[in-house]
Amino acid sequence: MFLEVLGSALLGLALAWAASLRMPARLPARTTVLVTGALGAVFGALVTHGALGPGHFLATLVGAVAVAAVLLSLLVRPAARRLRRSSPAAY
Numbered sequence: 001m002f003l004e005v006l007g008s009a010l011l012g013l014a015l016a017w018a019a020s021l022r023m024p025a026r027l028p029a030r031t032t033v034l035v036t037g038a039l040g041a042v043f044g045a046l047v048t049h050g051a052l053g054p055g056h057f058l059a060t061l062v063g064a065v066a067v068a069a070v071l072l073s074l075l076v077r078p079a080a081r082r083l084r085r086s087s088p089a090a091y
Contacts, residue, residue, distance in 0.1 A: 001049065003057070004045050004049060004057060004064075005046075007064075008041040008044065008064030009038045011064060011065050011068070012039070012042065013034060013037055013041075015041070015065060015068050016034045016036065016037025016038065016068070016072060017034065019033060019037070026077050036068075036071050037071070037072055038068075040067050040068040040071035041064040042064070044066060044068060045060050045063065045064035047067065048060045048062075048064060048067075051063075
């Protein structure tokens with residue numbers, strides 16, 4: 001179980017680091033992103049381990065990465081550009 005938690009935390013950090021490098025303008029502060037990725041992956045590992053039981057190391061890591069990705073996607077803000085309409089809105 002310890003290796004699952006450690007591995008999932010490292011995978012969550014790697015995923016969060018990659019996301020913060022790819023979209024720095026659309027995410028909050030880097031520390032928030034890194035903490036969310038790591039804690040989300042640990043939570044995902046605990047939930048997956050509880051659902052599948054012991055002996056499913058790779059499946060636990062996949063579940064951890066999936067939960068971390070979902071939580072990181074909740075941090076993404078919309079792009080700064082605004083959509084322009086071709087005609088003014090009628091009131």
